[in-house]
Amino acid sequence: MDGYRSLPLFKTSDFPLADAVRLQLVSTLKIDPEFSLVFFHPDVKVDLSIIGGSCFLDAAVNDSRVVDLIQPSDGLRCMRVTVAPKGLGTAVITIKDIGLTPPLATSSLVQVSDLDWIRINSPEEISIMEGSSQSFDLIAGVDDGSVFDSSQLAYMNIHLHVESPIINLIEDGDKSGLGSNIIIKAKHLGVTTFHVSARQHSGREVFSQTVKVEVYEAPRIHPEDIFLVAGAYFVVLSPICLEFLF
DSSP states (O other): OTTOOOOOSSOTTTSOOOOOOOOOOOOOOEEEOSEEEEEOOTTOOEEEEEESSOSOEEEEESOTTTEEEEOOOGGGTTTEEEEEEOSSEEEEEEEEETTSSSOEEEEEEEEEEOOOEEEESSOSEEEEETTOEEEEEEEEEOTTSOBOOGGGGGGSOBEEEESSTTEEEOOOSSOSSBOSEEEEEEOSSEEEEEEEEEEOTTSOEEEOOOEEEEEEOOOOOSSSOOOOOTTOEEEEOSSSOEEEEO
16 A cells, blocks of 8 residues: 555564474284284283373273283384283274374284184105105184184194104203194004194193004115126116116
8 A cells, every 4th residue: 555564573584483393104903913812821922012102101902801912112103912821702903093183093803712723734645765854734723714823832732742753752952842843754664544633721621633654664675785797787676767878
């Protein structure tokens, strides 16, 4: 407007004004795994990894009769929470990030169960050469098809049962039971069967399928030394036919 001019209220150099706020960018809050099958045993512990979010976390369980929450040390508080089984059932673990505005929350389902079955990961019939060994993985789970993590099989009091001692178990230290893998060595020629058993929390034994084992002799060539004149040949009859020609 004519006859008017605008003036600043304060000179910037005389009255500096400044303000700041700390801004932290974080990724989406998640728990891994989102579902855990936990064997009902007092010594079993399962770690749930916390991904994303800030470090101001609050962990809670909706049913303390099923699981206990074990808070780690301060250095690992932002990274994981440990679950210990207390009783059979299902519980929801909720992690709430109260350091964000608005707060975020995520959850994980934990099922505490006894095992319903155990299985040897093997064909029904196998052959092992005398003096050699072979390893087998064990799998345990519940009737709905869910399987326990292999680390939990060490708490199931697993034992090997052999019909005839032509094979034996290669022991792995002094344990009260086997883990998720067994190694069998063939000692003598013959045919036998083996299976494993596991013990539920209630004390009842659960048995795997039976595996038939044939121990065969290592292939040999007889005679061990062969001398041939020039132009002669010699045929060795065996599962693999060898022909020597000079």
